[in-house]
Amino acid sequence: MKTPKVWFDELTMREAEQAAKNDTVIIIPVGSVEEHGIHLPLCTDSIQPEYIAQEAAKKTRTLIAPPLRYGVCNSTRNFPGTISIQFETLRSITKDVLEEFIRNGFTKFLILSGHAGQSHMAALRLAAQQVIWNHEKQKKHPRIQVCSDYDFAYELKGKHFDEKDGHAGTIETSRVKAIKPDLVKTKAQKHYPTIPRFEVLANPETYFPAGIIGDPTTATTKKGQMINKCITEQTVKLIEELRK
Ligand SMILES: [Zn+2]
Numbered sequence: 001m002k003t004p005k006v007w008f009d010e011l012t013m014r015e016a017e018q019a020a021k022n023d024t025v026i027i028i029p030v031g032s033v034e035e036h037g038i039h040l041p042l043c044t045d046s047i048q049p050e051y052i053a054q055e056a057a058k059k060t061r062t063l064i065a066p067p068l069r070y071g072v073c074n075s076t077r078n079f080p081g082t083i084s085i086q087f088e089t090l091r092s093i094t095k096d097v098l099e100e101f102i103r104n105g106f107t108k109f110l111i112l113s114g115h116a117g118q119s120h121m122a123a124l125r126l127a128a129q130q131v132i133w134n135h136e137k138q139k140k141h142p143r144i145q146v147c148s149d150y151d152f153a154y155e156l157k158g159k160h161f162d163e164k165d166g167h168a169g170t171i172e173t174s175r176v177k178a179i180k181p182d183l184v185k186t187k188a189q190k191h192y193p194t195i196p197r198f199e200v201l202a203n204p205e206t207y208f209p210a211g212i213i214g215d216p217t218t219a220t221t222k223k224g225q226m227i228n229k230c231i232t233e234q235t236v237k238l239i240e241e242l243r244k
Pocket residue numbers: 036044045114115167168172
């Protein structure tokens with residue numbers, strides 16, 4: 001059996017036209033260029049949702065839009081390597097991309113973000129909300145889901161992982177080990193920093209100078225495969241929901 005094409009921009013114009021007629025679900029992966037400790041690459045938040053999108057797309061015959069690999073990274077912007085964009089930039093490009101797919105006849109979307117910062121997710125949600133409002137009176141109005149694959153990864157905390165695990169910790173390091181092992185550079189130490197919960201900070205990195213929240217020393221490929229499988233299953237469910 002031929003493996004189905006999953007990348008939207010590998011289609012020809014006629015194939016794209018047909019995909020719109022079929023009302024194919026479009027997954028839009030969103031990542032970031034962001035420090036992830038001394039052990040993980042800057043593309044950590046990009047390769048995770050792109051991997052999940054590919055696994056889910058193969059199972060459901062959906063299409064993946066060219067990924068957005070920049071995000072709003074407020075808490076890590078002062079670390080070397082973090083290239084953060086502004087809230088308004090992310091909101092604006094997300095809205096443009098959605099509107100263009102809609103103009104092409106697509107109506108069902110899943111925005112899947114590997115970066116889960118609050119402002120970042122709010123920009124994606126606001127873009128989706130504005131698009132929904134723009135088209136609410138249309139007979140076949142669009143449907144858009146916005147989530148982070150960490151919404152599902154963190155559901156595994158407690159039973160499988162430390163409640164305090166976070167940025168570049170066990171879960172994230174395990175997932176990258178399972179997806180692109182050659183990009184995991186070195187062994188990093190565990191860090192459980194105390195970061196003020198509500199204060200808006202100019203230099204949040206002073207509270208976690210290693211750029212790590214959690215314990216990368218307990219990360220394994222096997223754990224990563226388990227987490228990625230769980231997230232893929234949840235993503236497939238979201239796509240099935242959109243098709244109802
Ligand atoms: Zn991350």
